[in-house]
Amino acid sequence: MNFRKNKLFIISLLILFPFISTAEDSTFEKVWQYEINYSDKTNTVQAQANEFEDLILVVDGIGNLNALNKKTGVLVYQTALGNNAGRRGFAIDQESGQIIIVASRTLYVLDAKSGVILKQTKTIQSSVTPILTSECIIVFGSIDGNINCHSRNLDEIFWQTKLGATARIWSNVTMSEKHNKLYLITSNAGGIIAEKRAPDTYSSSLVAIDATSGSIEFSLQMINDDVWDFDGVGKPIYVEGFINDDGKEYDVIIGLNKIGTIFAVNAENGSPIKDGQFKKKKIF
Numbered sequence: 001m002n003f004r005k006n007k008l009f010i011i012s013l014l015i016l017f018p019f020i021s022t023a024e025d026s027t028f029e030k031v032w033q034y035e036i037n038y039s040d041k042t043n044t045v046q047a048q049a050n051e052f053e054d055l056i057l058v059v060d061g062i063g064n065l066n067a068l069n070k071k072t073g074v075l076v077y078q079t080a081l082g083n084n085a086g087r088r089g090f091a092i093d094q095e096s097g098q099i100i101i102v103a104s105r106t107l108y109v110l111d112a113k114s115g116v117i118l119k120q121t122k123t124i125q126s127s128v129t130p131i132l133t134s135e136c137i138i139v140f141g142s143i144d145g146n147i148n149c150h151s152r153n154l155d156e157i158f159w160q161t162k163l164g165a166t167a168r169i170w171s172n173v174t175m176s177e178k179h180n181k182l183y184l185i186t187s188n189a190g191g192i193i194a195e196k197r198a199p200d201t202y203s204s205s206l207v208a209i210d211a212t213s214g215s216i217e218f219s220l221q222m223i224n225d226d227v228w229d230f231d232g233v234g235k236p237i238y239v240e241g242f243i244n245d246d247g248k249e250y251d252v253i254i255g256l257n258k259i260g261t262i263f264a265v266n267a268e269n270g271s272p273i274k275d276g277q278f279k280k281k282k283i284f
Contacts (some may be wrong), residue, residue, distance in 0.1 A: 032073030052112040059086040077115035089129030102126045121154040140169040159214035166200035172235040182209040185232030206255035218270030232257045
């Protein structure tokens, strides 16, 4: 974001939305503050603010997309979309000037300058940021573990991948255009009592998906049959050109979970980059 030096932008949503700043020293001047007058302790804002031209774009906990003037903080427009609008993020296509966001099982494409809804279609329930490719808008299921590739016109679904209800997607997804892969972390299998549980092949896992076909390229399970809620968390980290101890160069994808386990593997095929890297261990 190209904010002016020594300026502090504060957006107050609920108690306080995380501030945005690119100041180069410790001297700050508050330029403006924007607040939304509602209170809901159970419905927090978990999405990062985005920028488009002269606008700051933020969601709130009551289903609105808000566009603020970057310099003044004045509300330019507010578009009501529905429950959990962009709860953990939304995408902006800077080239077309369009916002892509999910709310209430609906996928929306909006004009970023005006907030006008251009297109919409029904989709899976999703809390994370959609991924854009030249062909697709890819939506990730936070309830059923499904992944839908909608056409950019929203008139058809090109492919759907089913990881299963035990592999819900709660953290944002990383894409590598070089490898044409989507990398994601999945939830635990669900519940603390593992009775009558569906197969959880892809729960608590680092998973790679082919962005063109939706095929599962590889999957590494961090915890098998997790009953402790130690599922994966956070957006996977992609590192290009990692130099290993043996002098070989790899592109690496890194996934983490709640017990501090770090899975760092070859981003191309999921293979280990260290000898003896993976050994099964009992937690308790």
